[in-house]
Amino acid sequence: MSTIEYRLPQKRALVTPLPGPKSAELTERRRAAVAAGVGSSVPVYAADADGGVIVDVDGNSLIDMGSGIAVTNVGASDPKVAAAVAAQASRFTHTCFMVTPYESYIQVAEELAALTPGDHEKRTVLFNSGAEAVENAIKVARLATGRDAVVAFDHAYHGRTNLTMALTAKSMPYKTNFGPFAPEVYRMPMSYPFRDQPGLTGEQAARRAITQIEKQIGAESLAAIIIEPIQGEGGFIVPAEGFLPTLVEWARENGVVFIADEVQSGFARTGDWFACDAEGIVPDIITMAKGIAGGMPLSAITGRADLLDKVHPGGLGGTYGGNPVACAAALAAIDSMREYDLPGRARHIGEVATTRLLALAEEVPAIGEVRGRGAMLAVELVEPGTGEPDAALTKDIAARALEQGVILLTCGTYGNVIRLLPPLVIGDELLDDALTVIENAIRAAV
Missing domain, CATH: 3.90.1150.10 (Aspartate Aminotransferase, domain 1)
Structure with a gap:
């Protein structure tokens, strides 16, 4: 690990009452x-x-102690990120990858294929925000399976767009008076060891959720399960060991797309590149944002090639998705994560x-x-x-x-x-x- 050098003194110092x-x-x-x-x-x-x-x-x-909500993992002015942003901005700030593509988008996709769990063939699409990534992961799952229903969990947070508000559990301030929300979203009980009944194992908690899924929805109608491997806004809830693997196994057996929302927990935050790594979870699709680009707006979905390649050309993307300045920042941030x-x-x-x-x-x-x-x-x-x-x-x-x-x-x-x-x-x-x-x-x- 390289020694980290700082531009500003790394000391707490108050010269006025707060706010000044x-x-x-x-x-x-x-x-x-x-x-x-x-x-x-x-x-x-x-x-x-x-x-x-x-x-x-x-x-x-x-x-x-907040990192802009887990964004500035490499610091808010990492020298490599700052230099990469400046260099790219001096060449071009935008062409739209859907119009005139550029290499850095491909490089980011290659990096994500290497970093994310699993050694299967993968594809990536870049967007701007975590909510965008989640929304597009659901789109892929629905198209690929031909099913509509989506399962999210108690205490979940997945974003503020209409669909992601439906997936998010907490009403105030995220959902109150903003409905109606997207349909065919179902909520299941989460493994919350501190508040679960004593002795409930991760596998038992997963079976509890699976039973409700089978009764209330039916596996044949379910497109995807989406879950944060460690829940963020819901309270940094770490599910009991065995909860996630049991859900993954059931999803595989029933042709349900398992989506890991690693928007907050990804990019070295939990001590692995992704929180999924701790239990060896290999999601079908993983959503990423926050720590990916050192503070520049960028998000991504990376998943099984057979799923993402089912989407027709033009079905995924966006004007600013995978902006070249943000891509340059991501490549530099990943380099710093490795170096340090x-x-x-x-x-x-x-x-x-x-x-x-x-x-x-x-x-x-x-x-x-x-x-x-x-x-x-x-x-x-x-x-x-x-x-x-x-x-x-x-x-x-x-x-x-x-x-x-x-x-x-x-x-x-x-x-x-x-x-x-x-x-x-x-x-x-x-x-x-x-x-x-x-x-x-x-x-x-x-």
Whole structure:
């Protein structure tokens, strides 16, 4: 693994209260110009970012424990990504691959065929967002199977388009008053070890879902099962071991397309290139975005050649899909992930953070569970004694962490989960400081 060099000092440093005066001024301008439906987790405005820090417009240096929601795995200004973007933009920013194609689109597709699980023949299509990737994966599955029904799971998040809202489980803020939604989407129970009945195995949880599928839909009507191998917005829920392999086996036996949504968990985040790798899952189609291109808008579906090649020419694509600047960024980001061994780095981050958080859980009864894999970690907060979700406490902890200069995201169906998604290039000293701030925020809030 190469040594990571940083452009900005990797230190937490506050020079104003948060938000500072310039951020406050921007908030006023925002109210007059930006629709209220666009929310932000923190009230500070970025001016620069590198490694594990974000510097705001007031000069405060904050520790980034969110990575733009698992996007900037290589950091927000990786030198290779920045150079590749600049070089490509100086040549051409767009031709539309569907009109005048270019090599970098093909190179990205070749990289994804090599990185994604399985050694079967694969094909790839590039898009702009995770929701686009999910929507097109469903299109492929429906066309290839000639079936309509799609199964998603409790606590799932798959996007904000009409079809992906139907797949997403959480109503507020993602679905409320935005319907009606796309039909033929069915929801099944997820394996959620912390909240499942004690002793329920992964295989048993999968059989529970399969029984409902067979009764309510029928395998002969089901085009696809789509699932996040580790759920993201739903609370970083890691299904019990055996849950995913059992679903995959049943899908294979019944001609159902198994789609792994790795939009948030992909690209070294969990300690493997993809979360599927931990249990040897080989999906028929895998959806990707977020960490794929170092912050540039790019997404992809990669899947079995026999499935994707069934779609007629022109049936997949989009004006900006696989934009050449984004493709250049993706190739550079993947190169940096390899150079820095970011899967290994994610495992190290996970070991350090989990050890400290588990120790804290022994001290703080409000911590119901510490879970996750690699650098995709979560702390579920509950009311001691009852185990009921404590969303207010979770919000308070995030606010206290921000006051001390740590950007911390929350998630979960019940709003009671703190999620840790640091850039994988964060240094040990900065990570240690962030964890100390988080520990102190939890102690102060309970």
